[in-house]
Amino acid sequence: MIVVEILVSFFLIIGAFFALAGSIGLFRLQDFFTRLHGPTKATTLGVGSMAIASAIYFSFLKEGLSLHEVLITLFLFITAPVSAHFLAKAARHQRLHEDKDHPET
Amino acid sequence: MLNVALVIAFVFMTLAQLLNLYRLFKGPSLPDRILALDTMYINALALFVLLGIYFDTATYFEAALIIAVMGFISTVATSKYLMRGDIVE
Amino acid sequence: MQGNRWIPHPLMTVALIVLWLLLNNTYSFGHILLGTLLGIMIPWFTNRFWPERPRICKRRLFLRFFFMTFVYDVVMSNINVVRLILKPDISTLQPKFIEVPLDIDDPMVISILANVISMTPGTVSSEISADHKTLIVHGLNVPDEQAAIAQIKSRYEATLKEIFTC
Numbered sequence: 001m002i003v004v005e006i007l008v009s010f011f012l013i014i015g016a017f018f019a020l021a022g023s024i025g026l027f028r029l030q031d032f033f034t035r036l037h038g039p040t041k042a043t044t045l046g047v048g049s050m051a052i053a054s055a056i057y058f059s060f061l062k063e064g065l066s067l068h069e070v071l072i073t074l075f076l077f078i079t080a081p082v083s084a085h086f087l088a089k090a091a092r093h094q095r096l097h098e099d100k101d102h103p104e105t
Numbered sequence: 106m107l108n109v110a111l112v113i114a115f116v117f118m119t120l121a122q123l124l125n126l127y128r129l130f131k132g133p134s135l136p137d138r139i140l141a142l143d144t145m146y147i148n149a150l151a152l153f154v155l156l157g158i159y160f161d162t163a164t165y166f167e168a169a170l171i172i173a174v175m176g177f178i179s180t181v182a183t184s185k186y187l188m189r190g191d192i193v194e
Numbered sequence: 195m196q197g198n199r200w201i202p203h204p205l206m207t208v209a210l211i212v213l214w215l216l217l218n219n220t221y222s223f224g225h226i227l228l229g230t231l232l233g234i235m236i237p238w239f240t241n242r243f244w245p246e247r248p249r250i251c252k253r254r255l256f257l258r259f260f261f262m263t264f265v266y267d268v269v270m271s272n273i274n275v276v277r278l279i280l281k282p283d284i285s286t287l288q289p290k291f292i293e294v295p296l297d298i299d300d301p302m303v304i305s306i307l308a309n310v311i312s313m314t315p316g317t318v319s320s321e322i323s324a325d326h327k328t329l330i331v332h333g334l335n336v337p338d339e340q341a342a343i344a345q346i347k348s349r350y351e352a353t354l355k356e357i358f359t360c
Contacts, residue, residue, distance in 0.1 A: 009110035012155075016117035018272060019151055023121035025279035026128050026144055032137055034289045035128075036318055037334045038279055039144040044313075045272045047151040050114070051169075054154045057107075058163060068166060068219040069154065072173055076147065079177040081312030081319070083143060086184035088320030088332065091136040093188045163219075 004060040011053035018046030032091050040084040048073040107158075114155055121148050139183050146176030202241045207233040249358070256357045263349070267314040275316055278335055290336040291320070294329045294343050297351060301326070303358050310350050317346070 025038020051072040058066035122145060129141040150172045157165035201207055207230075214229035215221060250256050278287065298304060308319040308329060316334040323330070336342050 005107050008158075009107055012110045012114045012158075015151070016114035018276065019148060020117040020121045021276040021279055023124040023144060023148070025275075026141060027124040029279070029284060030287075031289070032134060032140075033291075033318075033320070033332045034287065034334055035137065036140060036332070037275055037316065039140060039147070040312060040318060041268075041272050041275050042279070043144055043147050045268065047147050047154075050151050050154050054158055057158050062161075065221070066163065066219055068216050071213075071216050072150065072154070072166075072169055075170070075173050075177075077313070079173075081309040083177055083180040083184070084312050084318050085308060085320065086181050086188075087136050087140055087143070088318055090139070090184040090187040091134070092321055092330075094134065094136065 001061065004056065008053045008057045008061075011049050011056065015046045015048070015050035015053060018042045018049070020046075022046060033088065036084055036088060036091075040080050044076050044080040048076050051076075111155060111159055115152075115159075118148055118152050118155065122152075135187060136184070139180060139187075142183075143176060143180040146172060146180075150176070201234060201237070203237045206237045209233075210236055251359065252357050255353070259353050259357065263353070264310065264314075271314045271316060275334065278316070287335050288337055290333055290339065292331050292333055292336060292339050292342055294331055294346055294351075296327055296329055297347075298355050298358075299326065300358065303354055304329070307351055307354055310354075311346060314350075317342070 019042065022038040022042030025042065026035050029035045029038065051069040055067055055069035058069070125141050125145045125148065129138055129145065132138055150169045153165045153169040153172065157163065157169070210233035211226070211229040214232055215225060218225050278284075281287075296304060296307075298307065304322065304326065308322070311317050311319045311329070311331055316336075317331050319329055320332045321330040322328070331346070333342055
């Protein structure tokens, strides 16, 4: 059981680190299109790995197989590129890529 | 050990939510705010998953899944609104 | 796997059954039966929304592409992006829009390519030109534009094209 606990803790901490890194990217990068990279990649993998940690926890430390957290991971991995594409399209429609000075409006 | 890992994960996610909140208020453009809101949805989902482990219950799973679905739909709807000025074509 | 009149999309049927079982988090006989019923009925009702779709021809190559190339690239790209984000001096980043000319013409395959690009190293697909010939991709750190285009074309597009041509 200690092995399972180590595995769950590992996935939790790695996931939380990636999610935090995605938000740091959202916080400190310079313009919208670079900011788009953090949340689409790092946050998706981070939250996905936390959901997998939850699946491992409920499967091994509780009674019975519990795989439904995998659905969250799957759903996030399917939807993240779609919403990123939509946001990028909206931003290009608003001509955000043409003004290089990033006016603070 | 699991408790320590949970606390670390909670602290990280809370910090992440605060950074997202900063971006949501600061902007500067509308797509920036939508992106911050989308990230907040996903991080709230992560917090629900963590709470599920913390309180040892599977009840939070449904809430997390619904947040995932609603977050995706609202992000697409708001971006579409920015693009076309209309959601349903 | 070829569909017939009663089960038009066998893979979709299997996916729906698995989805139903995961959603209910149970593997009891009753739910397998109900899932099979749904898995047969839903493709039957939605059949007319899928007039034609590309068929996966090289199944083994597809599995290898998904599990070896794609999963590996997702993990590596995340580590890469996190390293770029947490770098103390972010002004050395060279973000740039690159235009990737497309060889494939099927809309479904193009959208798969766009999603794969969004999930892998430092690139987000942001727009497709009106004639579906060019994909505009934003890269987080692109020192060499030609190399980035060549990598996308050889690593992902060529493989996808081979998977979907019979």
